[in-house]
Each structure stands twice: as structure tokens, then as C-alpha cells.
Amino acid sequence: MTGRPHAPDGRPVTVPRLGKMKRDGKRITMVTAYDATFARLFEEAGIDVLLVGDSLGMVVQGLDSTLPVTVDEVIYHCRAVARGTRRAHLVGDMPFMSWQISTEEALRNAARFLAEGGAQAVKLEGGVDAAPTIERLVHAGIPVMAHVGLTPQSVHAMGGFRVQGKTEAAAARVLNDAKAVAEAGAYALVLEGIPTDLAQQITEAIDIPTIGIGAGPHCDGQVLVCYDLLGLTPDLKPKFVKRYAEFFEDGVAAARQFRDEVRAGVFPSEEYGFGNVKTSETEEAPGLSLVKGVRAAYGPKG
Numbered sequence: 001m002t003g004r005p006h007a008p009d010g011r012p013v014t015v016p017r018l019g020k021m022k023r024d025g026k027r028i029t030m031v032t033a034y035d036a037t038f039a040r041l042f043e044e045a046g047i048d049v050l051l052v053g054d055s056l057g058m059v060v061q062g063l064d065s066t067l068p069v070t071v072d073e074v075i076y077h078c079r080a081v082a083r084g085t086r087r088a089h090l091v092g093d094m095p096f097m098s099w100q101i102s103t104e105e106a107l108r109n110a111a112r113f114l115a116e117g118g119a120q121a122v123k124l125e126g127g128v129d130a131a132p133t134i135e136r137l138v139h140a141g142i143p144v145m146a147h148v149g150l151t152p153q154s155v156h157a158m159g160g161f162r163v164q165g166k167t168e169a170a171a172a173r174v175l176n177d178a179k180a181v182a183e184a185g186a187y188a189l190v191l192e193g194i195p196t197d198l199a200q201q202i203t204e205a206i207d208i209p210t211i212g213i214g215a216g217p218h219c220d221g222q223v224l225v226c227y228d229l230l231g232l233t234p235d236l237k238p239k240f241v242k243r244y245a246e247f248f249e250d251g252v253a254a255a256r257q258f259r260d261e262v263r264a265g266v267f268p269s270e271e272y273g274f275g276n277v278k279t280s281e282t283e284e285a286p287g288l289s290l291v292k293g294v295r296a297a298y299g300p301k302g
Contacts, residue, residue: 013048013089015121015143015187021048021220022209028188028221030211031229034060034077038226039084047088049211051123051223052078054093054153059227066152069095071109078117091145092119096153099124099133106133110142123190125151127177131184138185146181149174149215150193163214165194175202182206190223191215193240214240 011017021028030049033039034056042050056077057069071094078092092113099106106124113119121143124130134144149164165174174194181189188209191199196216203210203219212219224241227233231246261267 010087012087015089018048018089018188018209019207022207028209028211030221030223032056032223032225032227033081033084034226035080036084039081039088042226043085043088048221049089049091049223050081050085051091052081052093052117052119053123053225054095055225059225059233067096071095071098071112075112075117078113078119082118089121090119091121091123092117094122094124099130103133103136106137107140107142110137110144111140114142121145121187123147125153126181127174128180131180134181134184134186144186145188145190145211146178146184146186147190147192148177148181149191152192163193163195165198171195171198171201174198175205178202178206178210182208191219214238 018028028049029047030051031042031047032053032055033042033050034052039050052074054066054069054074056074057063057066060077061069063069074092074095078090082090094106094109094113098109110122113122122137123145124134125147126133127146127148130146134146137144150162165171171194175198178189178191186208188211189202189206191202191210191212193214196218199210199212199215200218209220211221211223213223228236228238228241229244231243232248232251234248237243258267
């Protein structure tokens, strides 16, 4: 591959464009991504927003929660995703305690996502309490995507991954959180794990796009963790996830076939080798053939 792939319309997805999509009634698509290969895949598919989520702690690192994920780790993955995308809007997820300690700490960390990670915006979890920090980041020129409802970084305070806003009082709190972050200057809002009618109420009450995950069909867009969407999490099947493929099962089948062919001596066959040593001094040395074969397979060095 000589360059980064482009979605059909080719135009970069920007903060203003996302706002216009809400006003025009065009649904927004967002998927998590953690490396350049998956970024290229979603670019080719025309996904609007790629989120380097702290969910990488669970789906990439095998942790039980997102809490141990660090700023450096998310920035590392942001850089990888940035190399695989040109059109999609890239958002870096600010991990647990990366912005809560002080406004100065929040500014320092958020700036790193843009300057070092290649992200175009940051996402942080929180409502009314997060609003002052969001306002300060936005004032500094850092676009902020907010996140209310079920916020995974507050898993212990919530008593687990539980649907939020199920009672009138709880719904009012989530609505207040949504209004607070919108007024603080967030350009978009993730609504996670809340009742459908509450998500619709919030979507109609604020001017910025809402992007739902487990929040029903009335949001301005939808987001899924790519490992869930592609069927790479065989033991985790949340109610709100539609699996559009079964990559895990396909991968197991492919690896099993490789194992069987190696054990049976079927692979590699002659077509996958570089032939025999040449007997004539005028013929090309086998080492050079190998170098050319590697270059043909993987491209030029650099």
C-alpha cells in the first residue's frame, strides 16, 4: 500500500462538519481503533470518527477494566491509528485521572494527545463536574467530546457496568450532565447505557451531536468497540452490540488450517519458496532472489 486509503467522498471529517451532520439529519458513525491496520479498514469503509478508546485496556491488554490505562499508552495507539487514517476524525480518550487532578494537568495531557498522538480531539468522561475542565480545554483550542451516562471509569462508584438514568431522578441528573457539557463547549457527546427515551430527550435538548452506545436509535450517531462489531470478543456479547462479523471464529479456523498443513507437510509448497541454489556463476545468487522476494512481499524499506 503506497498511501492511506480514502472513503468515497474523500473530505476530512472535522468538528464543524460533525455539527453540520446533526443539523442536516445525517447520522454519524464512530468506531474504536487501536492500530494502523484497523484504521485503514475503517477508512475504507467510510467510518466518520475513529476513537482510540481506553477500552484498549480490556480488548487489547486483557484487563478487567479501563482504569489502569495510562496517557502514554493511549497516545502510543493514537500515533498508530493516525498513520492509518486521513479522512476520519481522530479522537483520543483521556484515561482515568488524566484530567481530574487539576486544570493544568488536564491541559498538559490533552495537549499531548494532539501534539504527540496526532489526535484532532480528546474525549473525557463526566458531566457537571467535568464542565469547568471542558470549558478550559476548549478555550485553549482543544476540541472536547464529552461522555455521560454509563461512564466506565466510574465503574466502582456505579457498582458495575449498569444502565444509568432509569428513574426520573437519575434521568434528570444525566440530562443536567448533558446540558452542562454542551454549554461548556463540548462539540459532541457520547451517551452510553441509558434508556432510549432519555437519549432522545437529550438529543433534542442540546445543539451538539449525540453519539449513542446502548442508548437506542434516536441519537445523532452510533459508536461500537471494533472488537465487538467484528466479533473478536467470543466471551463478551453485550445486549446493545450487533456483531457484523465473526473474526474470532474465522481466525481460529484459519490458524487451525495453518497448523494442520504444517504438520502434514503441505505448507509451504513449492509456490511459496525461492527455488534451489543455482549452479551457474552467471545466474543470480539465491540470496539476492530472497531479498527481491521480501521486497515484493512487503514493499521498499522505510
